[in-house]
Amino acid sequence: MVNVKVIAEHFEATIGDHPKMKLREIQRRVSSEMHVNVNMTRCRRAKKTVKDKLVRNFVQEFDMLWDYADELILKNPGNTIKMAVNRVRLESPPHFKRLYVCFGALKRGRKEGCRPILGLDGCFLKGPFKGLLLAVVAKDGNNQMYPVAWAIVEGECIDS
Secondary structure, rough: OHHHHHHHHHHHHHHHHHOOOOOHHHHHHHHHHHHHOOOOHHHHHHHHHHHHHHHHHHHHHHOOOOHHHHHHHHHHHOOOOEEEEOOOOOOOOOOEEEEEEEEEHHHHHHHHHHHEEEEEEEEEEEOOOEEEEEEEEEEOOOOOEEEEEEEEOOOOOOOO
C-alpha cells in the first residue's frame, strides 16, 4: 500500500522545491509515477508532513546561527555581525528578527578600491519564513558591483 509516509518520502524534494504545488498535481504524479490511485486526504497529509519536516530543519539551522556568527568573528576579528532576536519572556525561546553581516576584508577593499557611493537593494524571501534580503554594494574601479554587506530583516523600516 502507498501510505502517507511513502508519498512524503518519494516526493519530498519535489514538494520542497514547489511548496505551493496543488494537491491534484501531487495526486496526478503519484498516479503516473507509482501507478496507484490515492485520495486527496493522503496527498494533503503527505504535503503537510514534508512541510513540517522542512520547518524543523529551519529551526535546527536557526539554533546553529549563533555558532556561525561566533566562528566568523573568531576566524577574522574584523568581521561585523549583528543579530537581533525577540523574546516574549526571559525563559522563552528566541525568535529571529534580523541579521547583519559585513566581512572585514570587504570593508577594507571598499575603502581602498571603490568609489564613495553605496547602493542598497533588496529582495523578498519566499518560504516558510518571510522577510527581506538587503544587500549593500559599491562600484569598484572597473565599474563592477562590489558587495559590501548584507542583512536579513523582517521588513524595510527605520530600525532595520
